[in-house]
Amino acid sequence: MNSRRHFLGGAFAMAALPVATAALARLPELVMQDQAGTMPPLHPATGRPYRPVATLNGWTLPWRMNAGVKEFHLVAEPVVREMAPGMQAHLWGYNGQSPGPTIEVVEGDQVRIFVTNRLPERTSIHWHGQRLPNGMDGVAGLTQPAIPPGKTYVYEFTARRPGTFMYHPHADEMTQMAMGMMGAWVTHPRGRHPLIADVERDFIFLINAYDIDPGSYTPRTSTMTDFNLWSWNSRIFPGIDTLNVRQGDRVRVRVGNLSMTNHPIHLHGHEFTVTGTDGGPVPPAARWPDVSVDVAVGQMRQIEFLADEEGDWAFHCHKSHHTMNAMGHDVPNMIGIDHRDIARKIVGLVPDYMVMGERGMGDMAEMSMPLPDNTVPMMGGKGPFGSVEMGGMFSVLKVRKGQNPGDYSDPGWFRHPAGTVAYEWGGEVDEPARGAADAAASAGAGGAALKVRKPNAHGGH
Numbered sequence: 318m319n320s321r322r323h324f325l326g327g328a329f330a331m332a333a334l335p336v337a338t339a340a341l342a343r344l345p346e347l348v349m350q351d352q353a354g355t356m357p358p359l360h361p362a363t364g365r366p367y368r369p370v371a372t373l374n375g376w377t378l379p380w381r382m383n384a385g386v387k388e389f390h391l392v393a394e395p396v397v398r399e400m401a402p403g404m405q406a407h408l409w410g411y412n413g414q415s416p417g418p419t420i421e422v423v424e425g426d427q428v429r430i431f432v433t434n435r436l437p438e439r440t441s442i443h444w445h446g447q448r449l450p451n452g453m454d455g456v457a458g459l460t461q462p463a464i465p466p467g468k469t470y471v472y473e474f475t476a477r478r479p480g481t482f483m484y485h486p487h488a489d490e491m492t493q494m495a496m497g498m499m500g501a502w503v504t505h506p507r508g509r510h511p512l513i514a515d516v517e518r519d520f521i522f523l524i525n526a527y528d529i530d531p532g533s534y535t536p537r538t539s540t541m542t543d544f545n546l547w548s549w550n551s552r553i554f555p556g557i558d559t560l561n562v563r564q565g566d567r568v569r570v571r572v573g574n575l576s577m578t579n580h581p582i583h584l585h586g587h588e589f590t591v592t593g594t595d596g597g598p599v600p601p602a603a604r605w606p607d608v609s610v611d612v613a614v615g616q617m618r619q620i621e622f623l624a625d626e627e628g629d630w631a632f633h634c635h636k637s638h639h640t641m642n643a644m645g646h647d648v649p650n651m652i653g654i655d656h657r658d659i660a661r662k663i664v665g666l667v668p669d670y671m672v673m674g675e676r677g678m679g680d681m682a683e684m685s686m687p688l689p690d691n692t693v694p695m696m697g698g699k700g701p702f703g704s705v706e707m708g709g710m711f712s713v714l715k716v717r718k719g720q721n722p723g724d725y726s727d728p729g730w731f732r733h734p735a736g737t738v739a740y741e742w743g744g745e746v747d748e749p750a751r752g753a754a755d756a757a758a759s760a761g762a763g764g765a766a767l768k769v770r771k772p773n774a775h776g777g778h
Contacts, residue, residue: 344390344431344433344469345380345381345383345388345389345390345431346379346381346390347390347392347412347433348378348379348390348412348418349412349413350376350412350413350414350418351397351413351414353374353398353399353552353556354374354558355371355372355373355374355375355558355725356371356372356375356376356377357371357725358370358371358377358519358725359376359377359379359421361421363380363381363382364380364382364387364422364423364426365423365425365426365507367421367423367505367506368505368515368516368519369421369519370419370421370503370519370520370521370571371518371519371520371521371725372418372419372501372520372521372522372550373520373521373522373549373550373552373557373558373560373712374522374549374550374551374552374556374557374558375414375416375418375419375501375522375550376414376418376419377418377419377420377421378391378412378417378418378419378420378421383429385427386427386428386429386473387422387426387427387428387429388428388429388430388431389420389428389429389430389431390430390431390433391411391412391417391418391430391431391432391433391442391500392411392412392432392433392434392435393409393410393411393432393433393434393435393436393440393442393464393486393498394409394410394411394412394413394435394436395407395408395409395435395436396408396409396410396413396414396415396497398410398414398415398497398551399552399556400546400548400551400552400553400556400693401552401553401554401555401556401642401693401697402555402556402693403691403692403693404553404556404691404692404693405534405691406497406527406529406534406535406536406551407534407535408496408497408536408551409436409493409496409497409498410496410497410498410551411498411500414551415496415497415498415499415551416497416499416500416501416523416525416550416551417484417498417499417500418500419500419501419502419503419521420484420500420501420502420503421502421503421505422476422502422503422504422505423476423504423505423506423507424476424477424478424479424504424505424506424507425475425476425477425507426475426476426504427473427474427475428472428473428474428475428476429471429472429473430442430471430472430473431469431470431471432464432469432470432471432472433468433469434464434465434466434467434468434469434470435466435467436466436493437466438466438489438492439457439463439464439465439466439488439489440457440463440464440486440488440489440493440498441455441456441457441461441463441464441470441486441487441488442455442472442484442485442486442487443455443456443484443485443486443487444472444474444482444484444502445482445483445484445485445502445595445615446480446482446483446595446596446617447474447476447477447482447502448477448478449474449475449477450474453472453473453474454487455472455484455486455487456487457487457488458488463488464488476504478504478597479504479505479506479507479510479513479597479598480503480504480593480594480595480596480597480598480617481501481502481503481521481571481573481593481594481595481617481619482501482502482503482504482595482617483499483500483501483502483523483573483575483595483617484499484500484501484502485498485499485500485575486498491538491539492538494525494575495527495536495537495538495540496536496538497525497527497536497551499523499525499575500523501521501522501523501571501573503521503571510598512592512597512598512599512600512601513592513593513598514567514592514621515567516566516567516568516569516621517562517563517566517567517568517722518560518562518563518566518567518568518569518624518725519568519569519571520560520568520569520570520571521570521571521572521573522549522550522571522572522573523549523550523572523573523574523575524547524548524549524572524573524574524575524576524580524612524634524710525548525549525550525551525575525576526544526546526547526548526576526577526578527544527545527546527548527551528540528543528544528545528546529545529546529643530643531643531688531689531692532689532690532691532692533691534691541577542577542578544576544577545642545643546642546643546709547576547634547638547639547640547641547709547710548709548710549710549712553642553693553708553709553710554640554642554697554698554705554707554708554709554710554711554712555697555698555699555705555708556693557710557711557712558712558727559629559712559713559714559715559727560632560712560713560714560715561715561717561720561724561725561726561727561728562624562714562715562716562717562720563624563716563717563718563720563721563722563724564624564625564626564627564716564717564718564720565623565624565625566623566624567621567622567623567624568621568622568623568624569592569619569620569621570589570619570620570621571593571617571618571619572610572612572617572618572619572620573595573612573616573617573618574612574613574614574615574616574617575614575615576614577614578614579611579612579613579614580611580612580634580636580639580710581609581610581611581612581634581635581636582609582610582611582612582618582620582632582633582634582635583608583609583631583632583633583634583635584608584609584620584622584630584631584632584714585608585630585631585632585714586626586628586630586714586716587608587622587623587624587625587626587630587714588606588607588608588622589606589607589608589610589620589621589622590604590605590606590607590620590621590622591604591607591610591618591619591620592604592619592620592621593617593618593619594616594617594618594619595616595617609635624714624716625716626716627716627717627718627731628715628716628731628733629700629713629714629715629730629731630713630714630715630716631711631712631713631714632711632712632713632714633707633710633711633712634709634710634711638709639709639710640707640708640709640710640711641695641696641707641708641709642693642694642695642696642697642708642709643692643693643695693708694708695708696708698711700730701730701731715727715728715731717731
């Protein structure tokens with residue numbers, strides 16, 4: 318069921334932990350979402366006002382007010398997530414999605430979250446980075462009993478400090494987080510804050526990764542290093558939405574990492590500063606301009622910049638293998654190998670055979686190769702000038718003069734002013750000057766020999 322409804326009003330008596338099944342009829346309405354697009358920010362209709370965030374390929378969970386308490390209802394359950402058009406994954410998540418919906422509150426809010434477990438095993442929720450009573454911290458076996466399948470538990474605490482946080486299980490983490498169980502939490506400041514600036518656009522997403530064989534649907538949960546799908550909010554390029562802003566907007570992007578490695582997140586065309594972590598706002602004296610920020614495992618990073626350069630600007634992880642979609646880890650390097658003779662023989666036996674990788678991997682983006690069901694190409698994104706030759710953790714910041722305030726829709730591709738696009742040189746190109754020894758070596762057996770002189774102390778190496 319796809320729903321953006323507000324929770325129904327009405328008071329009820331809060332049951333003890335766990336909540337009895339008979340009390341479910343009095344719980345806040347269970348709101349679900351099965352769409353993979355970026356939902357518009359959910360402006361608060363009740364409670365203290367704030368400027369809401371836009372969750373990349375996600376949404377914000379509605380709430381109801383009950384006697385001054387902001388109440389939410391999360392359900393942990395198996396979900397089907399479209400990672401990109403043409404590929405779905407069978408994951409675990411919350412309220413129909415992986416990651417689950419973003420929770421937005423205001424500093425000082427009294428918050429009550431009902432968590433219903435529809436998984437085949439017990440679970441819990443840890444409110445990553447929050448200051449709260451020890452018994453609400455969500456570590457199964459340490460601070461609470463685990464939530465059994467079919468049961469609903471209640472978490473209640475005050476949102477004590479503003480910032481960007483996460484929620485995720487602290488029960489069977491290897492399985493549950495590898496299956497996609499996580500979500501974002503934003504606590505907005507109650508009023509003007511000396512370290513938190515007002516912005517016109519505020520985006521948030523979580524980094525996660527999966528090991529899903531081409532043609533299959535369910536991640537391998539025992540994988541430690543060899544992931545093949547690197548994703549933002551369980552989406553892979555070209556399935557990741559663009560970040561659409563108005564030229565001159567001050568933009569904040571909040572990034573959380575719940576994968577198993579670090580990610581250097583890089584923005585083209587602009588400089589930004591890191592203004593916050595899950596520990597709180599960064600003092601101005603500790604900030605510096607940068608174009609990449611490394612987000613380590615279990616961290617949140619909050620960057621801000623002025624979107625003053627029009628265009629379509631790449632925004633991606635700078636680990637090159639993290640901007641590709643599923644591929645095998647044992648693919649040999651075929652660069653420079655002449656396949657012509659063997660290819661002719663193989664085509665006689667296998668008419669659809671195609672040589673891959675002899676000029677690098679870029680050619681594969683142009684091939685119309687048959688793929689297994691439920692698989693996307695390694696580099697399937699198309700741009701206005703052809704293949705983008707990217708996958709995985711890649712998106713585009715679209716800055717436009719004509720984008721209306723508060724309009725998050727995609728404006729289409731940028732129209733470059735005349736004379737501002739790289740072009741082919743039409744004149745002649747001189748051969749580079751070479752020394753006599755280099756010229757002689759190049760004319761010989763394909764290149765100059767590498768000569769190495771080692772120090773005596775290392776002669777045995």
